[in-house]
Amino acid sequence: xxxxxxxxxxxxxxxxxxxxxxxxxxxxxxxxxxxxxxxxxxxxxxxxxxxxxxxxxxxxxxxxxxxxxxxxxxxxxxxxxxxxx
Amino acid sequence: xxxxxxxxxxxxxxxxxxxxxxxxxxxxxxxxxxxxxxxxxxxxxxxxxxxxxxxxxxxxxxxxxxxxxxxxxxxxxxxxxxxxxxxxxxxxxxxxxxxxxxxxxxxxxxxxxxxxxxxxxxxxxxxxxxxxxxxxxxxxxxxxxxx
Numbered sequence: 161x162x163x164x165x166x167x168x169x170x171x172x173x174x175x176x177x178x179x180x181x182x183x184x185x186x187x188x189x190x191x192x193x194x195x196x197x198x199x200x201x202x203x204x205x206x207x208x209x210x211x212x213x214x215x216x217x218x219x220x221x222x223x224x225x226x227x228x229x230x231x232x233x234x235x236x237x238x239x240x241x242x243x244x245x
Numbered sequence: 246x247x248x249x250x251x252x253x254x255x256x257x258x259x260x261x262x263x264x265x266x267x268x269x270x271x272x273x274x275x276x277x278x279x280x281x282x283x284x285x286x287x288x289x290x291x292x293x294x295x296x297x298x299x300x301x302x303x304x305x306x307x308x309x310x311x312x313x314x315x316x317x318x319x320x321x322x323x324x325x326x327x328x329x330x331x332x333x334x335x336x337x338x339x340x341x342x343x344x345x346x347x348x349x350x351x352x353x354x355x356x357x358x359x360x361x362x363x364x365x366x367x368x369x370x371x372x373x374x375x376x377x378x379x380x381x382x383x384x385x386x387x388x389x390x391x392x
Contacts, residue, residue, distance in 0.1 A: 166295070168293060168295060168363070168365055169293055169365035169367070169377050170377045218295065218298060218363065221295075221297055221298040221301060223302075223361070237295055237298070237363075239295070239363065239365065240365065240377065240380070241379075241380030242359075242360065242361070242362060242363055242364055242365060242380065243359075243364065243365050243366045243377075243378045243379070243380050244292070244294070244323060244335070244358055244359065244362050244363075244364025244365070244366070245279060245323075245335055245355060245358040245359035245362075245364070245384075
């Protein structure tokens with residue numbers, strides 16, 4: 161299943177791109193597991209995902225927890241805590 | 246009441262936005278304008294956002310406010326892109342029959358904006374340093390006042 165990934169702020173800078181399309185590997189069923197799998201690519205991913213307490217996610221454009229399931233999901237965004245206003 | 250929600254690069258006129266909220270049933274208009282603070286040798290702020298999500302997130306905050314208070318009008322404007330110290334960055338205006346609802350709704354929206362809308366601030370300093378603004382725990386506490 162293809163899934164769209166988006167990165168913002170320092171997550172984007174560490175990874176070096178603002179997004180990508182991936183084929184979700186078998187067994188990757190939650191955002192947490194997806195982050196584990198991405199971190200396995202090394203380099204910027206390791207740096208971006210080093211401290212998971214500093215990560216927030218949105219699943220199909222809704223804020224979600226890292227334990228959010230990925231079944232049927234089209235878009236996952238990974239970013240730092242928001243700082244607008 | 247249909248809230249007016251705008252995410253834009255250009256600045257805005259707080260007086261004109263506030264005046265637009267007058268009329269109809271309104272007996273009170275409360276407005277808030279956030280500015281870029283120039284402290285610590287700041288040269289500019291760069292506001293990044295998640296375009297397809299931002300407007301929905303703001304609409305949700307506006308809908309929550311409209312459910313809690315009797316509003317005659319509500320405007321949220323948030324700028325994105327590059328801004329220098331002193332520039333306007335965010336506007337919230339709420340109109341209601343009575344001042345309490347207008348003031349509380351305006352305050353609620355600005356508190357929730359801080360924690361529930363996908364914006365990120367990057368600071369550039371005069372001496373060349375730059376970095377992403379860290380979220381403040383106090384912002385979450387401010388928001389919890391309303392729950």
